[in-house]
Amino acid sequence: MKKIVFICIGLFLLLVGCSNDEEVQPEERLQEYTDHWKSQDFESMYEMVQDVEKERFVDRYQKIYNDIGVRNLSVSFETPDSENTDNEDKQKKTFPLTVEMETLAGPISFESNIEMVKQEETVDGESKVDWLVNWHPGLIFPELENGADVGMETVQPVRGEIFDRNGEGLAVNGSVYELGVVQDYFSEENADQEKQEIADILDITVEDIDQALNQNWVRPTDFVPLKVVQNLEENDLAEAVDAMRPLLSQTTTERLYPYSEVTAHLTGYIAPITAEKLEEVDETIYSENDMIGQRGLEELFEERLRGEEGVRLYAEKDDDEIATIAEKEVQNGEDITLTIDINVQERLFTSLEGDAGTATAIHPTTGDTLALVSSPAFDPNAFIFGLSQDQWNEWQEDPQNPLLNRFASTFAPGSAFKPITSAIGLTDGSLDPDAGRSIEGLTWQQDDWGNYEVTRVSESSGPVDLTDALVRSDNIYFAQTGLEIGSETMMTGLKNFGFDEEIPFTYPLPTSTISSDGSLDDEVLLADTSYGQGELQMSALHLAASYSIFLNEGNLVQPILEKDEDGGTWKENLISNDHAAIIRDALRKVMTEGTGSSANISSVEISGKTGTAELKQSQDVEDGEENGWFVGYPDGHSMIISMMVENIEGQDHGSAYVAEKVTQSIADLE
Numbered sequence: 001m002k003k004i005v006f007i008c009i010g011l012f013l014l015l016v017g018c019s020n021d022e023e024v025q026p027e028e029r030l031q032e033y034t035d036h037w038k039s040q041d042f043e044s045m046y047e048m049v050q051d052v053e054k055e056r057f058v059d060r061y062q063k064i065y066n067d068i069g070v071r072n073l074s075v076s077f078e079t080p081d082s083e084n085t086d087n088e089d090k091q092k093k094t095f096p097l098t099v100e101m102e103t104l105a106g107p108i109s110f111e112s113n114i115e116m117v118k119q120e121e122t123v124d125g126e127s128k129v130d131w132l133v134n135w136h137p138g139l140i141f142p143e144l145e146n147g148a149d150v151g152m153e154t155v156q157p158v159r160g161e162i163f164d165r166n167g168e169g170l171a172v173n174g175s176v177y178e179l180g181v182v183q184d185y186f187s188e189e190n191a192d193q194e195k196q197e198i199a200d201i202l203d204i205t206v207e208d209i210d211q212a213l214n215q216n217w218v219r220p221t222d223f224v225p226l227k228v229v230q231n232l233e234e235n236d237l238a239e240a241v242d243a244m245r246p247l248l249s250q251t252t253t254e255r256l257y258p259y260s261e262v263t264a265h266l267t268g269y270i271a272p273i274t275a276e277k278l279e280e281v282d283e284t285i286y287s288e289n290d291m292i293g294q295r296g297l298e299e300l301f302e303e304r305l306r307g308e309e310g311v312r313l314y315a316e317k318d319d320d321e322i323a324t325i326a327e328k329e330v331q332n333g334e335d336i337t338l339t340i341d342i343n344v345q346e347r348l349f350t351s352l353e354g355d356a357g358t359a360t361a362i363h364p365t366t367g368d369t370l371a372l373v374s375s376p377a378f379d380p381n382a383f384i385f386g387l388s389q390d391q392w393n394e395w396q397e398d399p400q401n402p403l404l405n406r407f408a409s410t411f412a413p414g415s416a417f418k419p420i421t422s423a424i425g426l427t428d429g430s431l432d433p434d435a436g437r438s439i440e441g442l443t444w445q446q447d448d449w450g451n452y453e454v455t456r457v458s459e460s461s462g463p464v465d466l467t468d469a470l471v472r473s474d475n476i477y478f479a480q481t482g483l484e485i486g487s488e489t490m491m492t493g494l495k496n497f498g499f500d501e502e503i504p505f506t507y508p509l510p511t512s513t514i515s516s517d518g519s520l521d522d523e524v525l526l527a528d529t530s531y532g533q534g535e536l537q538m539s540a541l542h543l544a545a546s547y548s549i550f551l552n553e554g555n556l557v558q559p560i561l562e563k564d565e566d567g568g569t570w571k572e573n574l575i576s577n578d579h580a581a582i583i584r585d586a587l588r589k590v591m592t593e594g595t596g597s598s599a600n601i602s603s604v605e606i607s608g609k610t611g612t613a614e615l616k617q618s619q620d621v622e623d624g625e626e627n628g629w630f631v632g633y634p635d636g637h638s639m640i641i642s643m644m645v646e647n648i649e650g651q652d653h654g655s656a657y658v659a660e661k662v663t664q665s666i667a668d669l670e
Contacts, residue, residue, distance in 0.1 A: 033048045179225070180223050181223075183213055183221075259342060272291060351665045357645035361641045361642075437469075503542055513536070555573065601667055
């Protein structure tokens with residue numbers, strides 16, 4: 001029906017024919033439908049389809065899309081040329097459709113046809129036209145068109161393993177025994193007693209057993225794991241499994257750390273992902289039941305080690321597989337080989353004998369890091385085989401703090417730092433190695449220092465030159481040298497050694513710092529810094545690497561941790577060969593006639609420098625805690641070892657106590 005509209009324009013009358021209502025076009029309705037589809041608004045989609053049960057449509061879309069992790073969904077259609085279609089009164093219109101999406105099984109794309117069906121109804125005497133989708137399951141995936149369902153299977157990746165330079169496993173996948181129960185195997189009359197006996201055997205509680213059995217997935221005939229052990233012979237577990245029907249064992253693969261405490265802080269461990277961690281990671285990769293790297297290399301290399309899950313989507317009907325919809329092959333984790341030598345690592349850890357401290361070893365020219373040790377440590381296997389609350393509390397309350405990673409911490413280096421001050425002064429020209437200083441007494445101060453004094457451990461019998469100062473570890477000599485070098489030059493020299501700069505190393509180490517505010521403007525602070533005190537902080541690896549300049553033609557070696565990394569130079573030309581020779585000669589004399597002489601051994605020629613860092617807050621405190629240091633290397637220059645032991649004030653020979661540990665370790669390794 002049309003109506004006539006009279007429009008007056010000037011002196012003319014126009015007769016205009018207008019339709020009462022503009023008829024909705026199928027393209028418009030299909031665009032609305034695909035917009036809802038792209039936003040996965042299945043409720044709104046359902047309102048635009050004809051003759052389909054809501055459960056069959058909405059619930060099925062939601063379940064399938066959620067299960068397969070649909071994202072980046074794209075839906076588009078083409079409008080057929082009008083010349084290829086019938087007249088406008090046709091009741092149906094078909095559009096070519098393209099669907100693309102990302103899923104857990106990888107990308108899926110398909111082409112299909114979607115049919116729009118014209119709907120006419122009369123409302124209040126007027127004709128109303130709409131277009132609805134003639135929906136069928138093939139619009140989810142073409143493979144489902146004939147009534148099939150979607151099935152999904154997953155293949156878990158094998159976690160990559162971590163090896164030392166010689167192929168020794170540090171974090172490996174090994175066979176273990178999983179102990180568990182089956183609900184149906186408990187007797188009706190003695191179930192409570194049987195649970196208590198099993199709890200006692202496995203060192204868990206009955207509540208732990210009930211909680212495991214009450215999980216949503218558990219059926220009466222399912223094996224429900226309770227504990228993992230390496231050996232069934234321990235604690236008569238094999239006999240218990242034979243004697244008790246509900247208690248069963250099966251072999252499985254778990255993460256193992258063969259060297260336990262020796263490499264604990266280096267490897268870290270894997271553990272069940274926490275709710276907090278789950279919020280931080282990619283939810284398309286991890287779920288609440290996954291294990292994830294915690295601490296150390298397990299955390300650092302998590303992305304490389306974990307691999308990628310294999311997923312296959314398929315269509316099945318009457319439990320028979322019809323076709324594969326999409327498939328992503330499993331990608332096992334990457335194996336990682338380190339420069340670490342487990343023989344060096346184990347020897348240094350053992351030499352610490354439970355003392356709180358750290359030790360590192362590095363090759364002076366290749367930069368290969370041979371050991372990264374923190375003591376005391378914890379057993380990372382406990383996180384796999386069941387960590388009791390008592391054990392966790394014991395670690396946390398231990399005054400030696402076995403959970404602290406000391407090789408990833410910084411400390412005042414004490415007198416082990418003096419060769420660095422020497423290198424800065426020699427290179428700058430402000431230090432003449434042959435010039436003797438006349439120093440009297442055990443203390444010294446500038447006139448305006450008030451009560452503050454620099455103290456040395458022994459008096460000199462004559463003028464003190466550089467070699468004598470290093471051999472006897474003369475704090476006064478180096479305090480005076482630091483003042484002569486000057487704040488600006490000392491700051492420049494320290495920055496040349498990598499202070500206040502991120503260490504370019506695979507394992508994240510804290511930056512070594514010069515002072516709390518990054519300056520040496522205070523004269524007392526400059527003097528104290530020059531002999532390794534003040535506010536100076538270094539990591540053990542940085543200190544060891546710094547000694548490489550004396551063995552590496554004046555270059556500070558670039559430390560590396562992975563075997564396939566390229567080593568090289570971090571900092572160049574920090575000392576001349578002639579000056580390096582002077583320092584090397586002095587470091588050998590430290591061991592033959594100086595502060596390290598009690599640690600000198602005949603089996604191998606070792607050079608090095610002892611150091612004691614006082615941790616007292618002020619000079620008014622008579623006795624403070626002391627950390628002992630030694631940095632040394634054998635005559636073959638096969639490695640530089642730095643070691644620090646906390647609280648050595650009660651030990652005989654002071655820092656020589658640390659030197660003895662290092663020299664004996666080198667002798668055993670050579």
